[in-house]
Amino acid sequence: MHVVKLLLRHNVGGRSLAFDLRAVNLVSHPKRSTCGGEDAFLSMSEVQCVFDGVSWWKEYAGVDSGLYSAALAKFMYSFVEDDALGSLPLSSCELLQRAYDACLSDEIHGTSTALVATLQRPCCAADASCSVSAKFSNCMLDVCSIGDCTSMIIRDGRIVFVSDEQMHSFDYSFQLGQGSADIPVHSLQYRVVVRPGDVLLLGSDGIFDNVFKHDIAELVWKFVGPVCGRYALDFDRPSQYDVATKIIPPDDVLRALSAGVDEVVRVASANARDVKCNTPYSNKAIENGANYRGGRLDDMTLLGSIIDEKFDLDRSVQLAESGVLLPTPYRDWP
Template identity: 30%
Template sequence: MAVPIFRASIPKFHPLIHSLFATSFIDETSKKRRMLVSCAPSEPNPVRCREELSFCVGTHLIPHPRKVEKGGEDAFFVSSYNGGVIAVADGVSGWAEQNVDPSLFPKELMSNASSFVEDEEQVNNNPQILIGKAHAATSSIGSATVMVAMLERNGILKIANVGDCGLRVIREGKVYFSTSPQEHYFDCPFQLSSQAFGQTYRDAMVCSVDLMEGDTIVMGSDGLYDNVFDHEIVSTVTGYRDVADAAKALANLASSHSLDSNFDSPYSVEARARGFEAPIWKKILGMKLTGGKPDDITVVVGQVVSL
């Protein structure tokens, strides 16, 4: 079935793995702990460090206002493997027009990634390969943007990204490192898909950054970065000692901005820069294009600690 690439501006839905994939679990037979976190809890998830550096992680999800009852179309997972692994997948809501549930693809993708993350022979702590393995094993119809970050115990954070999920490293009150979105054109990001038109793991942006104790990592779907500026992210996370509280505060800030038609959001600033204009009634009143972008909002905050 030939299906066009869907624009990300079509409402996307957000509460993470909120079905059978939405539970935290411990494999008692292998003693390997992995966590799939749903939208509701915002408790910190400490990721144990076997040697030098690791993450202490807090998460929070807020679904699109029109999709609260359904739970959302975003998914993520957190793993204790090696120094720690965090990942976010953002489902593309345009599939609903084809009578396809857009949440199934990202949920299965993240579930598969969680299953493969500790495969040292095939994945070997490579986030790009992990994306490829998870994508190949995903049978659901749909598409999603995805980002995976894997922390080596020596402090090297490896990142692979397909689309417009984002990551920031905050050090000493400043953004030390940031990723850039991949897009075909404005509001149409790269995406993994069940169909042949999508991208693959080979198209991922791959990079790495050296981390140190005290660094803060903020990963999120575009619902965060379309509505919150970097300086707001810095001021918010530095105001909290607890990563769960920081993640919740960031998600709430993004949600507030997304519903504010007068807020000059990162999304509206970029839209104007790309030549988009305000509706006629606003132009008549001398008003410019402003406002946040209602969307699902996924926030993962990781604090780098040494043990």
């Protein structure tokens, strides 16, 4: 488990939202653990991403299937670090396009699915008129998804948004890279109004093939709900929410978030090894004519973040339970 542990203070300038409270857990396929697996991720206050390298390249072309996913994460990280987002942030699709173009330029071998989430300004009058946009400038969650990774928003214990899979056929997802006709503009794109306290999850198919979405929400909220409830503010009462200097105690919130993310990955790993349980993957297989029961072994990556007002960070930024400094993607660079 990788947990970002920050000393946080509300930003007293312009008000915006961010992914400042976040945690990540990932487990490699048992046969890929020595090479780090094929998933890569990027977890930053500005952007959340999951990339899943396609195993065909290892099985049939002798190419490390994780190279392309890691390259996408690497290039996207460099764009964000170089302030490519600027004062008018690139959309999630535009950010993915830049990473994709960089992979083409460097002739990176392989293909990968991709899921990118950023926070943006409202783009229409209806969105701009909502109560959230009156308080925060970037209340639109912008999601770009190509392939079968999944994003989900949990609000007050309920699922309020889930992205769809994008498949050519069963077990053949849309993907970016060499030999694929799919490109970033073919992605599914969503814009969803979010508010402080929303829990955003991004996961590779190894998670969502082995645990049903409603079970994922219940597992996470079992830990996050009670803690968030203690610090919940009445969003519709500005006199209460507009205390810009309020100190947010993040430790227990992060512990709860990491516990919820850990629990989902634990259940997904157990289901993947269970040859008799009912899973989303077995249901899809049966719908496509296969006689299949149980889960599916795969790399598993789950990013969790609690959307909240953007913080000013004190000089000391600490890490809990991890020797890996987020947001460096999990893999060596190709």
